Amino acid sequence: MNRLYRFAVLFVCSIVLGFAFNLFLLPHEVLSGGITGLAMVFGLLTPVNTGLWLVILNIPILIIGWMKLGKEFIWNSIFSVFTTSIAMQYIPVLKVTDDALLSTVFGGVIAGIAIGFIIRFYGSTGGFDVIGLVLTQKRDIPLGGLIFSLNSGVVFISGFIFSWDLALYTMASIYITGIVIDRVHTRHIKLNLMVVTDRGDELKNELISNLIRGITVMDGQGGYSNTERKVLYTVISRYELAFVKSLITSVDSRAFVSISETVEVIGNFRR
Template structure:
């Protein structure tokens, strides 16, 4: 329930950033959200509606590549963002477009970073970026910034190049803040001491699609037999892994440490 609360709250926060900071100055967000904002400004149809429509093909790709649970969380996030944009008034917090671009970018980065960190996304280029990072081991925020450059050129031709530069600044700030919160490219070594080996091992393999090394162990103090599960995960998967372990074996001893480099057959999923 905590995960869904985070997804809902920060989807509303994202809607707030778009309607209160970016849209009033025609400073766009990135990716599909930015394209939805362009169509929202050029047509009588609300940006939130365009956000839903444009994300449909992206969700289909994500369903095939990233899994059912992730896409359902993403759909929840996009729907909540879209609904919030229907009710949050479209007003200027400040008359300064640069301040709006920076603060809108910061708030968007915090919201998107936490949504992705808790196993969801805001759709669009977030999903495309997550699919690509399975093949390219670079920070998600940096990759999305590159993809979002398309929106900058579109906004430059349709509106003005001053607004395009504000958009670039906003997208850059969003990417930087996002990578401070959610650093998927960082690898973590996971060691779990448990007595419920088979159940936990099966759940981790099913959800992570990763190899796990099982070692025999014995408690020095209790002198009881147990097992040690060892694997390497991405920072992106940590919230889900902790939830699984807590559900299956709340008494398990868990050690998590950052890994500098991984060589060999490591699946970036």
């Protein structure tokens, strides 16, 4: 059921991405970034459809992802890329609005939401998404900002091929998409978790069994009651928070839990 749900989300979001391209961005020659943007350039300049270019240009990128990110990720990405490609064959290229700025904003937002959920459900749209995910394995860099940086070269290409007005619209679209991706894909956000509990050993064992995280256990004492308690401290990703909260509640519903966002993690932290 989890796998079926994941593929359903990837399927829907990939089609939504096709709508963002064909109804908002392509009609005004506002490009997406990276490999997708190059596919749009070739699609506008040649009789070959943008969706087919998307598949051709993504082949070497997906090979890199296979080696660095694993088979499941790449199969999900291939599924997403092919779904978007096929959807773009059937979705007509129509102008929803004649205002290029409105199309840039809404196209960027819709694309950002779709890409953000595709990445969140362990897939990608290929291209620089894969390169960005490989790089974020080494450093806690916001993925949307990294993709924006990698994609900026497409802006200059579109400026020389089309016009600098369209290049600036492209830059705005890529920037908006990057911001929205970071609002949806929040794996780079790390949280400090401190738990004060009467059931320290049991909770520690549950956390270690269900999380791939190190836990520091300290002895604590209630300031008013003088009761001995255990204090558990660890750092988790934003994605793990909902699961950890439910796990803590199931073990000790009276535990005191403090959660705060951390600026940076240095040391042995599994990303």
